[in-house]
Amino acid sequence: xxxxNLSYSELPERAAKVLEHFFPDEELIAKRVAEFTxxxxxxxxxxxxxxxxxxxxxxxxxxxxxxDKELVRFHWAECGxxxxxxxxxxxxxxxxxxxxxxxxxxGEYRCIGIDxxxxxxxxxxxxxxxxxxxxxxxxxxxDAMGVERFNLVTHDRGTVQGDYLAANHPDRVxxxxxxxxxxxxxxxxxxxxGPMFAEAPRTGxxxxxxxxxxxxxxxxxxxxxxxDEMRRVIQEYSYExxxxxxxxxxxxxxxxxxxxxRRERLLQAWTCPVMILQGYDSxxxxxxxxxxxxxxxxxxxxxxxxYVHAGHFWSMESPEELTGHLRELLGM
Numbered sequence: 122x123x124x125x126n127l128s129y130s131e132l133p134e135r136a137a138k139v140l141e142h143f144f145p146d147e148e149l150i151a152k153r154v155a156e157f158t159x160x161x162x163x164x165x166x167x168x169x170x171x172x173x174x175x176x177x178x179x180x181x182x183x184x185x186x187x188x189d190k191e192l193v194r195f196h197w198a199e200c201g202x203x204x205x206x207x208x209x210x211x212x213x214x215x216x217x218x219x220x221x222x223x224x225x226x227x228g229e230y231r232c233i234g235i236d237x238x239x240x241x242x243x244x245x246x247x248x249x250x251x252x253x254x255x256x257x258x259x260x261x262x263x264d265a266m267g268v269e270r271f272n273l274v275t276h277d278r279g280t281v282q283g284d285y286l287a288a289n290h291p292d293r294v295x296x297x298x299x300x301x302x303x304x305x306x307x308x309x310x311x312x313x314x315g316p317m318f319a320e321a322p323r324t325g326x327x328x329x330x331x332x333x334x335x336x337x338x339x340x341x342x343x344x345x346x347x348x349d350e351m352r353r354v355i356q357e358y359s360y361e362x363x364x365x366x367x368x369x370x371x372x373x374x375x376x377x378x379x380x381x382x383r384r385e386r387l388l389q390a391w392t393c394p395v396m397i398l399q400g401y402d403s404x405x406x407x408x409x410x411x412x413x414x415x416x417x418x419x420x421x422x423x424x425x426x427x428y429v430h431a432g433h434f435w436s437m438e439s440p441e442e443l444t445g446h447l448r449e450l451l452g453m
Contacts, residue, residue, distance in 0.1 A: 125385070127380075129307060130305075130308055131308075132308050132310065132311075133407050133409040135409070136311065136407035139404050139407075143313075144340060145339045150332070150335060150336050150339055153339055154331055154332050154335050156348070157331050157335065157351065157355060160331060160359075162356065162359045163353075163356040163357070163359070163360075165196075166198075166242065167181070169181070174220045174224055175221060176224065177200050177201075177224040177227050179198045179199065179220070179223070181196065181197075181198050182197055182199070183195065183242070184265045186258060186264075186265055187261060188258035189246070189247075189258075191246075191248075193238060193244045193246075193248065193258050194244045195238070195244065195259065196216075196236045196241055197216060197233055197234060197235040197236065198217075198233075199231065199232060200223055200227040201226065201227030201228065201229070201232050202231050204229075204230055204271075204272065204295070205230065205233055205268045205270075205272065206226060206230045206231070206232050206273075206447075207233050207263065208233065208234045208279075209259075209276070209279030209280070209282060210234070210235075210236075210240070210276055210278075210279050211276045211277020211280070212240075212277060212278050212318075212337070212367060213327075213330075213333055213334050213358040213367070214240070214276075214354060214357065214358075214434075215236050215241035215354075216235060216236050217234070217241075218276065219232075219436055221436065221440035221441075222274070222436060222440065222444050222447055225440075225441075225444045226444070226447065226451075230272075235259065237259070237278070238250070238366075239255075239366035239369060240358075240363060240366070240367065241357050241358075241360060241363070245360075245361070246366075247369070249373075250372075252282050252285060252374065253282075253289075255370075256282040256283075256285040256286050256289075257289075260286065269293065270293050271293065272296045272297075272298070272450070272451060273287065273296070274298040274447060274450075275299055275302075276300040276301050276302075276436060277301045280299055280300055280301065280302035281302060281379055283299060284299070284379075284383060284387050287390070287391045287393065288386070288391060291390065291392045294393050296393055296394045296395075296396070297391065297395045297396070298446075298450045299396065300397075300398035301399060301400060301406055301433055301435070302406070303376070303379075303383075303406065304383065304388070304410065304411060305384065305388065305414075306410035307376070307380040309376070309377065311404075311405050312376045315376040316371075316375075318371040319368060319371040319372050320368075321364070321367070321371070327363075327364040327367060328364050330359040331355050331359075333364070334351070334354055334355045334358050335351075335355075338351065341404050341433035341434070342432040342434050342438055343400070343402040343431055344431050344438035346434070346437045346438060350437055388418055388419075389418075389420055391420065391421045393421065393422055394421065394422045394423040394453035395418055395421045395423070395424050395425075396425045396427055397411050397425070397426045397427070398427055398435075398443070398446060399427075399428055399429070400433050400435050401428040401429060402431065403432055404433070406433070408428055411426050412426065414426050422453075423453050425453070427446045427449070429442055429443050430442060
């Protein structure tokens with residue numbers, strides 16, 4: 122296949138200035154990591170077990186579906202009843218990333234938070250880690266849950282899979298709340314983590330869950346989340362073989378390849394209402410890149426852009442504000 126002739130977008134002046142002090146201070150990282158030395162691994166949740174978060178009962182489930190020439194196990198947590206909302210997380214997260222929004226919306230909707238393949242308590246065996254293939258396996262899990270048509274809310278790496286779901290299965294996605302991922306514009310200087318994470322098996326950057334989670338959250342958050350939530354995020358990334366499985370995605374495609382796929386194939390295939398959700402102070406996803414999103418999604422029923430006053434991890438940095446945007450999305 123010939124190389125694409127797409128040109129990278131010019132960096133906004135504000136984003137270029139952010140690059141001057143892009144990565145966090147290592148002394149700050151070490152200090153923050155030391156605050157979580159007491160975090161111990163968490164036992165997996167048995168199928169049917171429950172826990173209460175924000176006053177709402179969440180139920181854990183697992184299901185095995187065909188994929189990778191053998192069975193692939195997905196774990197999810199859910200709460201509430203009604204029209205389904207499927208939540209897809211990013212790195213280094215899990216379904217837990219969305220627990221505030223799920224609890225808030227459980228009175229009206231069936232809220233389903235899925236651990237992507239390679240993360241949390243889902244499958245981590247070798248296999249096909251192209252995002253499009255993983256999205257098809259995830260759809261099989263939704264079939265097994267009895268979920269036909271659904272609202273889709275995504276963040277970061279989960280958005281990559283969400284983009285394929287919305288494009289390849291437009292009859293099933295009711296509304297798409299798309300978060301914290303390059304859309305039409307892209308510049309590689311804002312995405313150094315791609316090649317870094319691809320090298321993770323060699324460099325060991327992901328080997329220590331405590332340090333990896335703290336490093337990412339310190340780097341691209343603008344609001345510090347509560348310590349008890351940070352402990353749970355660390356635990357969710359501490360399940361066996363997360364650090365081995367997550368890099369497989371970064372060795373199966375590149376950010377450039379994903380961006381070209383969107384530009385040349387995916388964006389015009391979205392037909393449902395779309396809300397672009399971005400952190401107002403996101404370092405890696407400058408808000409200027411999303412201002413004219415309507416132009417890039419010609420066939421979407423409706424397109425809105427909403428900025429959350431936070432950095433990258435806005436579902437936990439500004440949970441109430443995000444929930445308000447999601448209520449607007451669900452009314453589109």
